[in-house]
Every structure is written in C-alpha cells, then in structure tokens.
Amino acid sequence: MRNTRPPVLAVRPARDVIAVLRLSGAEGYGHAYGDRDGGGMHPAERALMRGGSPARCRDFAAGRAAAADALRLLGRSGPVLREARRPRFPAGVRGSISHCRGAVATCLATTRTDVFAVGVDIERVGRLSPETAGLVCTPPERALVAAGDAGGRLLTVMFSAKEAFYKAATALALSREPVFHDLEVVPEPGPGNGSGLCLTPAPGLLPDGCTVRGQVRSVGPYVWTTVLLQAGDGPS
Structure with missing residues (x-):
C-alpha cells in the first residue's frame, strides 16, 4: 500500500522551541480524503470550520495538524482554538501558525517563560x-x-x-x-x-x-x- 503520510519537518530554532512544517496534506485530520468535517480533529477545533469554503477548511486543518505535531513534541496537547483571528494555544504555550496554498502548513510553539511571543x-x-x-x-x-x-x-x-x-x-x-x-x-x-x-x-x-x-x-x-x-x- 502506498504511504500517504505527508512529509513533516521538525526543527528547534532555539532551546525548548519547536517549529514543524507539514509539506502537504493534513492526514489524521480528514482532509486527505476529502472530509470537510476534519474527522480526526478535536471537536472544538472542528466546530471552528463550520461554514468555511473547502479551501479554507483544508488550510485550517493543515495548520491544526502542524500545531498538533508541535504540541506533541513539547509534551503538550490541544486543542488550538481561536481568539479573534489568532490561534489560541493551550495555557502556558505561545504559538503561531501559517499555511500556504496546497495544504502546506507550519507551526512554531514554545513553553519558555522568557519568550513573550512567537511568529x-x-x-x-x-x-x-x-x-x-x-x-x-x-x-x-x-x-x-x-x-x-x-x-x-x-x-x-x-x-x-x-x-x-x-x-x-x-x-x-x-x-x-x-x-x-x-x-x-x-x-x-x-x-x-x-x-x-x-x-x-x-x-x-x-x-x-x-x-x-x-x-x-x-x-x-x-x-x-x-x-x-x-x-x-x-x-x-
């Protein structure tokens, strides 16, 4: 069977800081198989996708998949919700998400108390x-x-x-x-x-x-x- 898992690159720009780049797809979040409801997402994350276009839902799911990877490497768990237009990470985590056309997505996250914010x-x-x-x-x-x-x-x-x-x-x-x-x-x-x-x-x-x-x-x-x-x- 062909392996459809997307390439994932994880690096540490600084101590206790994780950056994850998912180069394609959002496997585990439903979108690799055309599921706009994001079957693998946390229910609270999935609710944020309601009413979105297929492209926006795909980008959202890819970004949350990257965030889940970063949180896991930090020993933490989601969900990553939303506050205004910004992702809201769990307490004690500073994080940022970006995505690009083609379901390419990245997340930067840290629990360091001396880091005020990340982008x-x-x-x-x-x-x-x-x-x-x-x-x-x-x-x-x-x-x-x-x-x-x-x-x-x-x-x-x-x-x-x-x-x-x-x-x-x-x-x-x-x-x-x-x-x-x-x-x-x-x-x-x-x-x-x-x-x-x-x-x-x-x-x-x-x-x-x-x-x-x-x-x-x-x-x-x-x-x-x-x-x-x-x-x-x-x-x-």
Whole structure:
C-alpha cells in the first residue's frame, strides 16, 4: 500500500522551541480524503470550520495538524482554538501558525517563560512581484533587493520575516499595530539551507527589554521564517 503520510519537518530554532512544517496534506485530520468535517480533529477545533469554503477548511486543518505535531513534541496537547483571528494555544504555550496554498502548513510553539511571543510564516518563492518591494521594503532593504535578488528569494525572505514579526508583535499589548516599514531585515549567512536574520524594529515599538530573534530556512520552493520576541537576557 502506498504511504500517504505527508512529509513533516521538525526543527528547534532555539532551546525548548519547536517549529514543524507539514509539506502537504493534513492526514489524521480528514482532509486527505476529502472530509470537510476534519474527522480526526478535536471537536472544538472542528466546530471552528463550520461554514468555511473547502479551501479554507483544508488550510485550517493543515495548520491544526502542524500545531498538533508541535504540541506533541513539547509534551503538550490541544486543542488550538481561536481568539479573534489568532490561534489560541493551550495555557502556558505561545504559538503561531501559517499555511500556504496546497495544504502546506507550519507551526512554531514554545513553553519558555522568557519568550513573550512567537511568529511563523511560510511563503512560496516567486509569488511576489518586483513592484511589491516598494510596499514591503525600507530604502536599505530595497537597495539589497536591487543589488541582486535571483528569483525573488530575498524579497520573499523580507516579506515572510515581516509577516512572522507581525504575528508575534501583535500578540503583545502594543500601542499600535506594526506596519512593514517598522522592521528592517538583513539576512545573515549561515551553513546549509538556513540562516539567521538580523531584525531591527522601529524605536519604541516593542516593550523595554524585549529583543527580536529570527531565522529563515529554504525548503524546496518555500521560504520558512521564525521569529521570537524574548527577554533581552534570555538564553538561545
């Protein structure tokens, strides 16, 4: 019998932090077999799908499947519910979910008390037009993109990092929501298909003592970014 289980990649961007990427499908959650009711989901999660389109239900199920993987690796369990437009993780867990067309989904989660919030994003390289740089990038970032962005990967990295940062930052009680130009992104070379991100937020945007750490990985045609907002003296 053919194995239909989707590829799952799990990494640790930092100690006691889990990032999971499910590259296709949501097996165990019903959608691999066209079940819009998500037969393997927690009933409270399944209820959140009512009335959604097939595409939205598929994305939702894939994201919750990734969250279930991350929670299991942390020794915790769901459900992951919803508060406004944000996923609500179990008490003591900070988490973030992102998904991309084709039921590709990722979750970043931690139980570390020195991590105030986390953000994750997954984007397919080449989806953004060059004109997007004017909206997304600061002038120094636009100069980096113009200097050489083969295939649009660098622009995708910057966009994805800002999306992940937005998810993390808006989990805090900020005086205003951040916009694209509130974060400057500079990729740092690293071994293999992953690297660090130097992330500089606008002065005064984050609470005192809050620092930003980011990483990016390439997985096939995708850019996968993770962002941690943590205490300034927190361990890596």
